[in-house]
Amino acid sequence: MLKDKLIKEFAAAVGPANVLTSEVDRQAYSYDAAVLPSVMPALVVRPESSQALGRAIHLCGQNGLPITVRGSGTNLSGGTIPDKRDGVVILTNALNKILEINEEDLYAVVQPGVITAKFAAAVAARGLFYPPDPGSQAVSTLGGNVAENAGGLRGLKYGVTKDYVMGLTFFDTNGDLVKSGAKTVKCVTGLNLTGLMVGSEGTLGVFNEIILKLIPPPQTQRAMMVVFDQVAQASETVAAIIAHKIVPVTLEFLDNFTIRAVEDFSRAGLPVTAAALLLIEVDGHPAQVAEEADQVAELCRQMGASLVQVAGSAEERNKVWEARRAALSALARRKPTTVLEDATVPRSKIPAMIRVIEDVARKYGLTIGTFGHAGDGNLHPTILTDRRDKAEWAKVELAIDDIFEAALNLGGTLSGEHGIGLAKAKYLERETSKATIFYSRSLKRALDPQYILNPGKIIGE
Amino acid sequence: MLKDKLIKEFAAAVGPANVLTSEVDRQAYSYDAAVLPSVMPALVVRPESSQALGRAIHLCGQNGLPITVRGSGTNLSGGTIPDKRDGVVILTNALNKILEINEEDLYAVVQPGVITAKFAAAVAARGLFYPPDPGSQAVSTLGGNVAENAGGLRGLKYGVTKDYVMGLTFFDTNGDLVKSGAKTVKCVTGLNLTGLMVGSEGTLGVFNEIILKLIPPPQTQRAMMVVFDQVAQASETVAAIIAHKIVPVTLEFLDNFTIRAVEDFSRAGLPVTAAALLLIEVDGHPAQVAEEADQVAELCRQMGASLVQVAGSAEERNKVWEARRAALSALARRKPTTVLEDATVPRSKIPAMIRVIEDVARKYGLTIGTFGHAGDGNLHPTILTDRRDKAEWAKVELAIDDIFEAALNLGGTLSGEHGIGLAKAKYLERETSKATIFYSRSLKRALDPQYILNPGKIIGE
Numbered sequence: 061m062l063k064d065k066l067i068k069e070f071a072a073a074v075g076p077a078n079v080l081t082s083e084v085d086r087q088a089y090s091y092d093a094a095v096l097p098s099v100m101p102a103l104v105v106r107p108e109s110s111q112a113l114g115r116a117i118h119l120c121g122q123n124g125l126p127i128t129v130r131g132s133g134t135n136l137s138g139g140t141i142p143d144k145r146d147g148v149v150i151l152t153n154a155l156n157k158i159l160e161i162n163e164e165d166l167y168a169v170v171q172p173g174v175i176t177a178k179f180a181a182a183v184a185a186r187g188l189f190y191p192p193d194p195g196s197q198a199v200s201t202l203g204g205n206v207a208e209n210a211g212g213l214r215g216l217k218y219g220v221t222k223d224y225v226m227g228l229t230f231f232d233t234n235g236d237l238v239k240s241g242a243k244t245v246k247c248v249t250g251l252n253l254t255g256l257m258v259g260s261e262g263t264l265g266v267f268n269e270i271i272l273k274l275i276p277p278p279q280t281q282r283a284m285m286v287v288f289d290q291v292a293q294a295s296e297t298v299a300a301i302i303a304h305k306i307v308p309v310t311l312e313f314l315d316n317f318t319i320r321a322v323e324d325f326s327r328a329g330l331p332v333t334a335a336a337l338l339l340i341e342v343d344g345h346p347a348q349v350a351e352e353a354d355q356v357a358e359l360c361r362q363m364g365a366s367l368v369q370v371a372g373s374a375e376e377r378n379k380v381w382e383a384r385r386a387a388l389s390a391l392a393r394r395k396p397t398t399v400l401e402d403a404t405v406p407r408s409k410i411p412a413m414i415r416v417i418e419d420v421a422r423k424y425g426l427t428i429g430t431f432g433h434a435g436d437g438n439l440h441p442t443i444l445t446d447r448r449d450k451a452e453w454a455k456v457e458l459a460i461d462d463i464f465e466a467a468l469n470l471g472g473t474l475s476g477e478h479g480i481g482l483a484k485a486k487y488l489e490r491e492t493s494k495a496t497i498f499y500s501r502s503l504k505r506a507l508d509p510q511y512i513l514n515p516g517k518i519i520g521e
Numbered sequence: 522m523l524k525d526k527l528i529k530e531f532a533a534a535v536g537p538a539n540v541l542t543s544e545v546d547r548q549a550y551s552y553d554a555a556v557l558p559s560v561m562p563a564l565v566v567r568p569e570s571s572q573a574l575g576r577a578i579h580l581c582g583q584n585g586l587p588i589t590v591r592g593s594g595t596n597l598s599g600g601t602i603p604d605k606r607d608g609v610v611i612l613t614n615a616l617n618k619i620l621e622i623n624e625e626d627l628y629a630v631v632q633p634g635v636i637t638a639k640f641a642a643a644v645a646a647r648g649l650f651y652p653p654d655p656g657s658q659a660v661s662t663l664g665g666n667v668a669e670n671a672g673g674l675r676g677l678k679y680g681v682t683k684d685y686v687m688g689l690t691f692f693d694t695n696g697d698l699v700k701s702g703a704k705t706v707k708c709v710t711g712l713n714l715t716g717l718m719v720g721s722e723g724t725l726g727v728f729n730e731i732i733l734k735l736i737p738p739p740q741t742q743r744a745m746m747v748v749f750d751q752v753a754q755a756s757e758t759v760a761a762i763i764a765h766k767i768v769p770v771t772l773e774f775l776d777n778f779t780i781r782a783v784e785d786f787s788r789a790g791l792p793v794t795a796a797a798l799l800l801i802e803v804d805g806h807p808a809q810v811a812e813e814a815d816q817v818a819e820l821c822r823q824m825g826a827s828l829v830q831v832a833g834s835a836e837e838r839n840k841v842w843e844a845r846r847a848a849l850s851a852l853a854r855r856k857p858t859t860v861l862e863d864a865t866v867p868r869s870k871i872p873a874m875i876r877v878i879e880d881v882a883r884k885y886g887l888t889i890g891t892f893g894h895a896g897d898g899n900l901h902p903t904i905l906t907d908r909r910d911k912a913e914w915a916k917v918e919l920a921i922d923d924i925f926e927a928a929l930n931l932g933g934t935l936s937g938e939h940g941i942g943l944a945k946a947k948y949l950e951r952e953t954s955k956a957t958i959f960y961s962r963s964l965k966r967a968l969d970p971q972y973i974l975n976p977g978k979i980i981g982e
Binding site: 162163164165166167187188208209211215216219220222223232234236237238239240242243244245246247248249250251252253254255256258259260263264265275276277299302303305306307344345346347348351404405406407408433436437438471472473474475476477478479480484488491492493494495496498499500502503504505506507518519 | 623624625626627628648649669670672676677680681683684693695697698699700701703704705706707708709710711712713714715716717719720721724725726736737738760763764766767768805806807808809812865866867868869894897898899932933934935936937938939940941945949952953954955956957959960961963964965966967968979980
């Protein structure tokens with residue numbers, strides 16, 4: 061527990077109502093969406109201004125208190141779990157202002173606590189488009205998205221969060237403000253600290269304001285649901301579409317287990333006997349959309365699709381995407397513990413990766429539903445289990461190891477969009493090198509000599 | 522001078538034919554395209570393999586020798602000028618292999634010494650597209666482009682080099698290999714060292730291999746030359762086009778002085794009495810291109826253009842872009858010294874920035890030709906002078922100060938695409954903050970404790 065005197069200093073920094081010390085409050089911020097042990101923070105603070113945020117960080121720095129910044133806690137790799145040594149959780153939910161949406165220069169400036177979907181809607185209301193759409197967008201924050209370099213369904217055509225961060229200011233451990241990037245399309249002023257901060261999971265600084273790139277929206281889009289009787293047909297279709305130089309906005313895969321779970325959950329009218337579904341959307345100029353939709357449909361048929369159902373209305377289109385967005389919730393209902401993985405491979409390796417996941421499920425007798433962003437090579441094999449069943453959990457851990465090993469052997473990566481956090485730090489050297497870990501730790505040590513910025517995340521202790 | 526023993530060790534590391542010690546050779550690598558004093562390196566080495574590169578770096582590290590990596594030396598901010606203390610120049614021109622172009626997964630792997638235009642052509646021959654096209658692309662290298670985060674004419678629609686770097690391996694000062702990023706669209710494994718390395722101007726590591734993103738090419742494009750009798754009409758048209766949610770690939774500006782210089786040089790048939798030209802190209806699906814070209818032409822007329830000339834053939838289109846690409850050479854012939862600046866502002870501030878440049882030219886009695894990527898807010902005011910004329914040079918330095926000050930006051934940045942290098946290091950704090958310099962220097966010190974990676978660049982001594 062922190063001393064009363066120190067708690068009073070935090071109260072002076074952020075206002076007494078914004079310092080939470082009760083066990084119930086601290087409990088609420090002790091975990092995130094990853095399947096990992098919770099850790100109680102010593103203190104939770106909720107700054108309401110940039111100045112209050114800087115003061116809170118300065119106090120943590122002065123007293124060597126580990127800082128874990130928390131948006132909505134949707135993190136899937138333990139990045140928002142506080143530190144054991146008197147951890148301080150800094151909530152960003154009162155730093156939720158959209159400071160500027162600039163239609164002439166196509167950028168916005170936001171505070172880190174703005175909810176992703178609210179921001180996208182505000183931008184859309186001004187006739188512009190912010191493409192990144194992580195699965196948790198309805199509750200996730202932009203600060204969290206930047207800290208994790210969040211992906212989403214539109215990554216294939218539009219890229220991920222990192223592709224939209226033009227600049228930011230962040231606090232160092234003294235509570236001083238560092239500035240990087242600009243409101244201009246081109247900026248090479250200083251080291252690319254903006255690039256370094258994206259995906260740094262709170263380990264190198266605390267975001268103050270973020271400049272995000274906006275683009276004009278596509279004029280129209282067309283979605284379709286494609287049914288396959290064999291998984292291999294579906295996965296090979298993904299590669300075939302790209303090989304034909306068509307880049308859909310979204311190209312999602314659902315296996316039979318996931319289809320049945322979604323149908324049980326949402327009664328959306330999905331074909332429960334299908335081996336796999338692809339949900340595809342193209343967007344752009346109406347003429348291009350019409351052509352590409354026809355080409356994709358034709359390709360799917362050539363690859364053996366048993367049904368290609370093109371959405372004829374906005375309502376039908378919404379139905380397609382609601383089914384996809386329900387996948388995780390639908391699977392999560394089945395068992396007490398849901399392990400959502402995101403090992404990622406070059407997209408041409410999707411057929412091989414799906415075979416591996418099927419083999420792994422058989423080998424360990426586990427239930428794995430697989431869905432995800434097939435167009436990015438970013439699948440989410442989702443293991444349904446019960447953390448309390450020690451024998452099965454041991455198998456789950458082995459299965460995860462096998463999945464990572466396979467992804468790396470296929471030229472892929474440990475994490476496409478969920479982050480390394482606490483969950484995958486131990487695997488990092490396997491993908492990179494000893495020198496990479498050494499380089500990263502040297503960098504961390506220099507920028508955070510007291511090791512108080514979200515310790516243990518990404519590069520371990 | 523280095524000791525003979527050490528030179529022999531370099532010869533063993535990279536091969537005797539690849540160690541250059543003569544004064545003539547060293548002279549050749551003592552300067553780059555920036556207007557800055559040259560510095561003779563102690564040694565020039567030319568590794569022919571990844572292994573040889575690693576060994577050369579290891580030797581430099583062991584002996585505390587400053588390393589300046591050099592592609593084609595087209596750098597405009599002094600980033601390729603060697604260090605005074607026994608600097609070693611490492612040439613990348615023998616590390617010029619395209620290791621892979623992957624059509625299924627839309628990426629390529631290259632060594633740093635590959636020439637940009639050769640790479641773009643090799644990619645195009647495979648039916649794909651690598652958009653970044655810096656002005657120096659015919660001679661510049663991809664390693665140099667990544668080190669400087671090079672821009673180009675297509676930045677407005679397609680972004681800059683940083684938007685195409687998916688991952689890389691680089692040597693640390695021990696000659697050990699650090700790995701970051703992946704061949705997948707999505708990758709959040711480890712700190713985003715790839716982002717940090719882009720634009721780091723050789724100060725944090727030496728590139729070994731680079732993974733670049735490729736995209737399908739646009740189906741077609743249309744270029745047009747638009748003539749204005751008043752500069753303000755041209756600059757306001759730039760903002761009007763974007764405000765209409767049209768994002769051309771390229772949207773270039775040439776002032777009257779530049780137009781006349783180009784016409785003198787190339788006899789391309791440019792309208793020498795025009796106050797300003799806009800050169801505009803839209804690309805994409807044929808239907809979209811036709812519509813957008815019509816809309817842009819109509820907008821230009823509404824904004825007061827006296828002539829809109831749409832290129833009717835590939836030949837006419839080439840003529841438009843040859844005129845633009847000739848701008849720098851045409852200006853450079855006029856006076857012994859060409860100072861090419863790239864202060865950049867949000868694009869809606871282009872009219873204000875052009876007025877500032879005109880005022881500065883008048884105030885100091887200097888000849889400034891202005892052209893550049895107006896759509897990005899990235900202008901190149903080009904001061905034509907004679908470095909030996911001390912009185913005029915003093916005015917040039919004051920003029921540059923004024924231009925930077927104005928760009929920052931307009932919400933812009935010191936450098937859009939030329940880098941900070943030696944030339945602008947002293948201005949960095951003005952745009953950022955003391956804490957930014959401190960943060961950047963801490964990072965540098967940790968990753969390069971001997972201060973041998975291109976010392977003095979970006980963050981000063």
